[in-house]
Amino acid sequence: MKLIKRNKKPKLLISFQSTEEISDVEIEFVDILDLKDPVKGSLGAWKIKYIKNVVKNFGKITKISATLGDLKDYDLIVKKINSFDKLGLDFIKFGIFENNENKIEKIFKIIFQCNLQTTLVPVIFVDFPKIKEWAFNNLDRFLSFGFKYILLDTFKKNSKNLLEICNENLLNNFILESTKLGIKVGLAGKLELKHLNILSKLNPRIIGFRSGVCENNNRIGKVSNNKVKEISSLIH
Secondary structure, three states: OOOOOOOOOOEEEEEEOOHHHHHOOOHHHOOEEEEOOHHHOOOOOOOHHHHHHHHHHHOOOOEEEEEOOOOOOHHHHHHHHHHHOOOOOOEEEEEOOOOOHHHHHHHHHHHHOOOOOOEEEEEEEOOOHHHHHHHHHOHHHHHHOOOOEEEEEOOOOOOOOHHHHOOHHHHHHHHHHHHHOOOEEEEOOOOOHHHHHHHHHHOOOEEEEOHHHEHHHOOOOOEOHHHHHHHHHHHO
16 A cells, blocks of 8 residues: 655644633644534534634634534525635635535535635545545546545544544545645544554544544543643644
């Protein structure tokens, strides 16, 4: 298996559900503050007023991403993306929920025509087999619509983790082919400290955690500063 060789270490993304949670963590150990409300779904969105507050307080210190919500309606997706684009975020994450190739490309085209300033990151849920298969076989389509990042994640948070659904060889090939096209890959989906050995070999651009840094690995629980520091020390 040919592994990805890069001089850069992966960036550590930690998902936070509130401003209070962020204030309890030493931010210097986090590369990307991800604003996501796990109570509202896999990609549960924060309210705009709270996003603005985080950008104001931490935007000059670290990168900030925000999830759009578990949205499927095209008009709502575009409306919310345009709203988020004005907030000064570094990344906006949106989920792919369509199983139909034409519908996926339709939403990509609609988003592409918005001429956004913020980097958009499509989230591919690997526990949706048809979506995963399409994404893995059509990387060039992401590039043609201007996407420079892809995040692999899991939608069902009470089921299997990323590495139980996608074996190491499959993920490595995906990262390898993406890198050839200039697309940066992030890996997330119920990842824990015990997965870092495999993740470090895969060397994606971003590694994302939520449940794995929460107390008792409960994604709707509180982020543990000690877990964040431990994972950060191993990644960096």
